[in-house]
Amino acid sequence: MTSLLEISSEKLYRLVGTPSCPMLVDVRTNEDFDADPRLIPGSIRRGHSDVQEWLNHVAGHAVIVICQRGRKLSHGVAALLRQAGVDANVLEGGIEAWLASGFPVIPVSKLPARDSAGRTVWVTRARPKIDRIACPWLIKRFVDRDALFLFVPPADVVEVAERFNAAPYDIEGVFWSHRDERCTFDVMVEEFGLSSEPLLRLATIVRGADTARLDLAPEAPGLLAASLGLSRMFADDHEQLNAGVGLYDAFYRWSRDATDEKHNWPSTKRTV
Known part of the structure; x- marks a missing residue:
């Protein structure tokens, strides 16, 4: 069941491509990303350990944080963003849940x-x-x-x-x-x-x-x-x-x- 701090893949898919879509931040580890270098449409890669370096880029926006399974990395980053006043939530189940739902991903090579x-x-x-x-x-x-x-x-x-x-x-x-x-x-x-x-x-x-x-x-x-x-x-x-x-x-x-x-x-x- 989706928690108050999470958004389901189905709900996010309805937002992707619209002006109201939050900023999507992919914080997967390099190892996980290199194993499948594709991104949810509209998302950008950021390091989970250097939030302060890119905090200004997301300030003032709603943010969905994405990791491999929607657990410690994304919840930790989202918590740090909320502490700084950013409206941040997590993709439930991470990119694995997104892929399991059959939703599109963009090859980074393109x-x-x-x-x-x-x-x-x-x-x-x-x-x-x-x-x-x-x-x-x-x-x-x-x-x-x-x-x-x-x-x-x-x-x-x-x-x-x-x-x-x-x-x-x-x-x-x-x-x-x-x-x-x-x-x-x-x-x-x-x-x-x-x-x-x-x-x-x-x-x-x-x-x-x-x-x-x-x-x-x-x-x-x-x-x-x-x-x-x-x-x-x-x-x-x-x-x-x-x-x-x-x-x-x-x-x-x-x-x-x-x-x-x-x-x-x-x-x-x-x-x-």
């Missing part, structure tokens, strides 16, 4: 190198429309909530990536890009091991809007229209990205929770 602040850095073409907004949303919600995104002229993407140790995406000739008929968002969902039914449904909508195949999903024309509207509303790429994140939050929650819901204007007119 993640780009992190910068000195522990963030992944990504670079793509300026003036994003669809794929270049959808991918940052996916990364922020499921991979690295602190990720940085750089928008530069198309001809400079690869050189900026090399100079600033960033991962280039959605440009020809790089790993994170279109493959055959799939767009970059499709590729990221697959490579990060995030192929859940809601994300695959959303990926179809993104692909339809991004590759002029609006027949792939009834929602694709709406995403295209909203995306082009945002591109006209904002001259700054980062302001547009921030607005677009909210748009994809809504599409994801519809894809996950509301595809069967219909809406019509309720008429009170009596029939005879």
